[in-house]
Amino acid sequence: MGHKSWLGLILLLFITLATGGTALADGETSPARDPKQPIDEAYTARIRKYTTAPYFSSPLVDYLPASKTVPTPEVVLGDVAGAPGILPYAEDVYKYMRLLEKATPRVKVVSIGTTEEGREMIAVAVSSEANLKNLEQNRQRLAKLADPRAIHLDDAEADKLVAESVPVYYITGTIHSPETGAPTALMELAYRLAVDESPYVREIRDGVITLITPVVEVDGRDRMVDIYKWHLAHPKDFYPPLIYWGKYVAHDNNRDAMGMTLKLTQNVLNTYLGWNAQVLHDLHESVPYLYDNTIGDGPYNAWVDPILVDEWQMIGARNVADVSKFGMPGVFTHGDFDTWSPGYLMFLAAMHNGISRLYETFGNGGADTRERKLQPDEYARTWYKPNPPFPETLWSQRNNNNYEETGLLTSLHYFNENKRLFLKNFYLKGKRSIQKPSAEGPAAYVLPADDPRASVQADLLSVMLKQHVEISRATSPFQVALPVKKEKKSSKPEGTEEKPKPASPTTRDFPAGSYVIRMDQPYSRVADALLDYQYWSPEDPQTTPYDDTAWTLGELFGVQVTRVTDSKVLAVPMERVTELRPFGGVKGEGSIFAIDNHAEPALATLRYRLKEATIDAAEEPFQSGDRKFSRGTFLIRGVSRSDLDAAAKSLGLQPIAIAAAPQVKTHPIRAPRIAYVHTWISTQSEGWWRLALDNLQIPYDYMSTQALAKIADLNAKYDVILFPPVTGSTGPNAIVQGTPTAWGNPLPWMNTTETPNLVGKNDSTPDMRPGLGWDGLAKLQGFVQNGGVLLTALDTAQFAISTGLANGVTSSNSEKMKIVGSIVGTRLVDPASPIAYGYDEKVSAYCDNGPIFSVTSILGARRRHLGPEIKTRPTGRGTKDDPDFVVGRPASEVPDEPEKELWEAPQPTDDQSFNNPRVIPPANRARVILRYADSKDLLISGLVENGNDIAQHPAVVDVPSGSGHVVLFSINPVYRGETENTYSLVLNTLLSFDSLNAGRKQADEK
């Protein structure tokens, strides 16, 4: 023991004695500074100066303890944390954390990975020197609590580990880049935790390992700081909105905890589980002044352990009470955030036996001190907000930092006081996850070895591996009993029942090699939640779901997933799969290779990879030997067997060599030159499309609507223009007009000395305001007329319809309909269209109140939304099926109305066609590829209310226009890395861009 430590011990003893008398009545430690520890006077003075009113602070943060050896954040910031005008880059935050690490044995910094743009992510551990010295032993103890199989679910052994272990509380900051306050708050928090000798903070330091990732979205942080610096240099100007955060998505980076597609999600989960942390507490800044949505509102996610629900209530309610006691206004819990979707970063903890927490504090979107005026619903006093925020107040970044740090310190202290309980709960949640098969079930999920979409199955399994879910593979075939479905009671009187339905099978067989996701594992909960179905009742008191209501990954990926309740499945011989082995490759003998089409996205990758090969698509199903191939099968020539074999193996595809080309019509499958278009309004939704194409290694030229408008001859450069949804635009007008240029200043998005990080690997412009423009619209129209393909979805589809690019389709919205991020049923209408290649009749798709399309055969005609009830006869003579009559004249024959389905264009009557140039010739009419299912089959997972408004309407439409095509999507086929089932609707359009009319039926049209 060195000299310093002795001194510490004596001091500690002294303080314990000295503060004994000031402890609170119930034995709790008072949140007060140690009067014996000197404070940093200059720093403290500025904390007070930048705090706009005394009640926006607390006794925990209204001073800074001084240290002779440990530097304060000022050494890096040049001022105190939260000072006006100061936002550090991630690099500066890291620099400070590493200075801390050098200065004190109470801080340790580790690198936890990199971002898509190669920037580092870190985690900073702050605890006592002893705790950090014994990290590894402590980690081993926590690992046993995390996986109770290691101690044979022995509660007594668990109690011993609980008594010896130091828990880990993980705090993450600034995942949302315009929410800028957390990094400085966390720098100062780390300093306080390392330096402050007050009993309150010392207890935290000795009792807990506080783990901090100060910047989660590092790419976005650096862009945001750039923009803020630009703003400081041009204080009178509007500054550019943060159009890009990370490389791919903006706000949705906090919706990736299911798909695990972003590096930041993977790095945080690996850190959280690697440290066996108990809490993940994510910091946001969009609600005044501290909304602790740990408790949130219903409905709660149905898969979380009730133990966690109790922890939410305990921690949230107590935290609000603790901070409120300091007299800080505007601190509350409950609110309107429901806790249903597991897509949020913090929910990684909820799904992995930890405790998820999220703060919304109040940020100014930068470090300016500003007068803030709130909306009535923000400052109204309610039952859960007895002390609401002020309607108007001067607000500073320092205030925000005060709230963040005060909330976190009180949280850490409460957590430490109750750590034995939380550690025991941590163990119990793990144990109960392992006991799932015998408790609530199911026993396992099985993904059969003979799923025809093997490469997509592999992608789903890889999501499970990223979630740290254990996967096994059966080494022999097996059979499971299926649950008996209860017959619904017939409402008909006895004796009048229809003949009984054939009995449903009671067993199911799976081949050897099938994947088994056992539910007797510590992380069974996340697998169960992601693979199960969701039902959100239209009667739910929560009328505004906060996010998606469904995420059933088997449906969204379009692979077979069977929920097995028969516990015999756990006894099937199987082996653990720690990584997915490559599979696929060429089979058979012959001169031409055929790959059966099951709408696997990897087919598109193969097309781009085998640049020299000739690939055709069979336009009809065919047979070769005794093997059947579906419509759309790839026929490959001009590539060596070994090259094809290597490519197929890396993509999980299985080409079959066949003796001769089939005698069916074919068309070329080509790799189109793609212009990928974004706006300067929002890149949120298109980012997911970009991510999908990049993962599939499909090249494209990324450009804005502005850049597109400047290309002289679009057809000379591109075959397909991909225009993914914008969302957040104010309609088609905004796509054309952009942001007004009649007033204000240019909004540059460019790398300059002030903004060195802005552009990254994305796009740039000297002025974000102009949109596509009328010239651009004319160019787009010319491109399609001259044979190009324009692919649009949601609002860009509405844009195409309303600007006349896609004639014969109308689009409307329903006020009553509620399909909130749900999975719906769709049906193939035209399986002969190349867009439909590889799909079965039923296709599950993601829908979020998609536009309601109707197709017409007369330009400008609006299809009335009338259901089958319109065919009922009028009031009159006779029975229901009798003809009516008119008194005093001979009866006239009522002509048969041609029956058309809701997704079809009504045939124009002779009268309508008479001298009518607006009747669209059959060859120019819209071709419906996919439609929404009938009302009763629409809901697959999630919430569907008043679905009748969209039921049977077209979901994917191919509109011929001039020599080209405009393809419209009402579903969102590419979304959050979760919808691989519908990717190929987009990819098929790309690969058959110059043959989209293949299989088009016109026989019955006139």
Ligand SMILES: [Zn+2]
């Ligand atoms: Zn946020």
